[in-house]
Amino acid sequence: MLIYWAFPTYGVGPFHFFPQWFYAALGIPYRLSEGMALHFFFMWLFVINGVLYIGYTVFSGEWRYLVPQSLSTFRDAWSVVLHDLRLKKDLPPQEKYNAAQQIAYTAIVVMGAGSIVTGLAIYKPAQLSWLATLLGGYETARMFHFTLTVLYLIFFALHVGQVIVAGWNNFRSMVTGWEVVNEEERTPAS
Amino acid sequence: MKKNVPRHLERTVSGEEARTTMRGKTRRSFLVGGIAAAGAFGAYEWITRAAPDNEVPWPQRRVLDFNGRLSEAYLSNKRLMTTYPPERAGGVKPNGNYGIEHPLDLDNWKLQVAIPGRAAMSLSMADLKQLPKTEMTTGFCCIEGWSGIAHWGGAQFSAFTKNLFGPGQAVPPYVYMATPDGEYYVGLDIKSALHPQTLLAYEQNGKPLEERRGAPLRLAIPVKYGIKNIKRIGLIQYTDKRPADYWADEGYDWFAGL
Numbered sequence: 001m002l003i004y005w006a007f008p009t010y011g012v013g014p015f016h017f018f019p020q021w022f023y024a025a026l027g028i029p030y031r032l033s034e035g036m037a038l039h040f041f042f043m044w045l046f047v048i049n050g051v052l053y054i055g056y057t058v059f060s061g062e063w064r065y066l067v068p069q070s071l072s073t074f075r076d077a078w079s080v081v082l083h084d085l086r087l088k089k090d091l092p093p094q095e096k097y098n099a100a101q102q103i104a105y106t107a108i109v110v111m112g113a114g115s116i117v118t119g120l121a122i123y124k125p126a127q128l129s130w131l132a133t134l135l136g137g138y139e140t141a142r143m144f145h146f147t148l149t150v151l152y153l154i155f156f157a158l159h160v161g162q163v164i165v166a167g168w169n170n171f172r173s174m175v176t177g178w179e180v181v182n183e184e185e186r187t188p189a190s
Numbered sequence: 191m192k193k194n195v196p197r198h199l200e201r202t203v204s205g206e207e208a209r210t211t212m213r214g215k216t217r218r219s220f221l222v223g224g225i226a227a228a229g230a231f232g233a234y235e236w237i238t239r240a241a242p243d244n245e246v247p248w249p250q251r252r253v254l255d256f257n258g259r260l261s262e263a264y265l266s267n268k269r270l271m272t273t274y275p276p277e278r279a280g281g282v283k284p285n286g287n288y289g290i291e292h293p294l295d296l297d298n299w300k301l302q303v304a305i306p307g308r309a310a311m312s313l314s315m316a317d318l319k320q321l322p323k324t325e326m327t328t329g330f331c332c333i334e335g336w337s338g339i340a341h342w343g344g345a346q347f348s349a350f351t352k353n354l355f356g357p358g359q360a361v362p363p364y365v366y367m368a369t370p371d372g373e374y375y376v377g378l379d380i381k382s383a384l385h386p387q388t389l390l391a392y393e394q395n396g397k398p399l400e401e402r403r404g405a406p407l408r409l410a411i412p413v414k415y416g417i418k419n420i421k422r423i424g425l426i427q428y429t430d431k432r433p434a435d436y437w438a439d440e441g442y443d444w445f446a447g448l
Contacts, residue, residue, distance in 0.1 A: 007335030033441035
């Protein structure tokens, strides 16, 4: 946010991400250098974390639960969305993660990789000019990079919202890795 | 909820046992999670509140300098900033007038040059124009985020340096440049300064530099952010110690390379 302020026309086409009053309300103006120092510090944690996470999911085989295995995942994901919006009653069968989760958690990894690639292109547009060119030029790479970050904010808000809605048993399962399921409830399914 | 969980990950237990087991697991996991979160919060506090080094908490300054050294090591004379046909030039606005607020007597302007262990020199525009003139149309990036394309004409800093140092003479690792009043100043690593696209520019868009664009002589260094493209150069000093830099003193990255 500290970085977005310095160039208020960040956005997609004529649409700007944040209005001036928003920056003013959060005390953001004139703190670009602070934002950049934080950014180029935490970029390392972002990359290291991403590599460790992908490494873990690949070596543990967890990726099988996360990556959509067939096109029907998209149809199922739509059902999940309708269900969560209280427009549909039943959920399609699922394994560890439901179809919408699979798409979201796979997309976030792809987005993370996208952030790194577009970030490198705008971090070193001279020394990595081929990368910037590949992404459609400095301005286009910059647009993608700044848009991805806004999408993370949306992902974060939705994710936390969903955890709150899903309730305690789910939150406990996220932290402990174990979920309690009543036998009577699940027997008909198996 | 209906989930098909692999058999080996499942355990069927009595209600009482499930409650006890989960209570233990919950307590343990939340304790570990809590400690991890507290640790992360403590680390963040330290990273953002440590004693400042040029306006930046020192752990962050260390990382900025590390990034700078990495970028400098990777920098190559063969890798260039994107170039364009001259007619594409545009979108670069005069942004900041530090060190050029007051009018300058252009006719009596001289460029001071300082090299360690040598007497100070002063050069005129005529001296500079004896060096071969290079023109280029290159991308220009501001640290604020905006960008444009600029058409420059001037002498390559590498040619300028070659003229001052003989074949066997070592060139110091840094260059410092300042406006005649010393109000604005930049520090450069010698590798970026000697990059073929680094010009001592006296023309923009085929015309002598306008005053607000840095007349009579400015630096055009597309491998750096705009902040390093100092206007109205009065002094060029080769130096063995990393020189001060106006915006680095204000909390920005010293290297600021692209």
